[in-house]
Amino acid sequence: MIGFENVGYAYPGGSPVLDGITFEVSDGEKVGLVGANGAGKSTLLKCVPGLLEASGIITVSGLRVSRENIAEIRRKVGFVLQDPDNQMFMPKVIDDMIFGPVNYGSTREEAEEQADSVLRGLGIPHLRDRYNHRISGGEKRMAAIATVLAMRPDVMLMDEPSSSLDPRNRRALINTLSGLDKTMIIASHDLDMILDLCPRVILLDHGTLIADGETAGILRDRELLESHGLELPLSLSGQKGI
Ligand SMILES: Nc1ncnc2c1ncn2[C@@H]1O[C@H](COP(=O)(O)OP(=O)(O)OP(=O)(O)O)[C@@H](O)[C@H]1O
Numbered sequence: 001m002i003g004f005e006n007v008g009y010a011y012p013g014g015s016p017v018l019d020g021i022t023f024e025v026s027d028g029e030k031v032g033l034v035g036a037n038g039a040g041k042s043t044l045l046k047c048v049p050g051l052l053e054a055s056g057i058i059t060v061s062g063l064r065v066s067r068e069n070i071a072e073i074r075r076k077v078g079f080v081l082q083d084p085d086n087q088m089f090m091p092k093v094i095d096d097m098i099f100g101p102v103n104y105g106s107t108r109e110e111a112e113e114q115a116d117s118v119l120r121g122l123g124i125p126h127l128r129d130r131y132n133h134r135i136s137g138g139e140k141r142m143a144a145i146a147t148v149l150a151m152r153p154d155v156m157l158m159d160e161p162s163s164s165l166d167p168r169n170r171r172a173l174i175n176t177l178s179g180l181d182k183t184m185i186i187a188s189h190d191l192d193m194i195l196d197l198c199p200r201v202i203l204l205d206h207g208t209l210i211a212d213g214e215t216a217g218i219l220r221d222r223e224l225l226e227s228h229g230l231e232l233p234l235s236l237s238g239q240k241g242i
């Protein structure tokens, strides 16, 4: 479904921040992407919809990420950015939520119905008619996630979706995502959420892939995590690391 083959990236004038990244994510699989600050998680996610132009080969549903395919790939891929301020650009939450669907051919009524159902699912119907510049950071993150969900993308890439969420919103997010049968890559420092949601996790450090496997094993491996700048998830920290 999503393939990365020998993917590399260097920001203009800089040294490589991704190097030789190779893995595949199957249809419907939920994969966590973890690593210390600066490991390359956001950079890797941005290469999928072509926001950054990587070396190597990235494919989505067999389509190679390239200039010719980019419109079709962006239609399939929903992206929750690390900074929701870069995502919400209409006056009100509802305007952002219907913008994409209407652009892709839904009627306003259909788009609003879908938006309302997403807002209810996330427990945030009260944000529907709020102004984006007058809501809190956590509310804006929930709204940004709702906007991407309302597009019903085949694939969801999420960069720190739970950061700045209170426990209730975080739980609503986890419940919503766990009920979705979609391919997802979730970059996060919230290792407890990754443990809850993603059977598989990928660990990056300094732009290279360090580990790729079962979340329950990798996130229990204290030595592996600590040697790459991470700690055991809270829910496992009472147990003895392997
Ligand atoms: N616009 C940029 N220009 C130059 N270097 C950048 C830029 N954005 C990120 N970098 C560098 O690329 C590397 C990877 O950054 P990236 O944002 O992908 O890390 P990350 O794993 O998402 O970190 P975090 O956990 O802090 O979000 C870092 O060394 C960072 O300093």
Ligand SMILES: [Mg+2]
Pocket (backbone or CB within 6 Å): 041, 042, 043, 082, 159
């Ligand atoms: Mg990041």
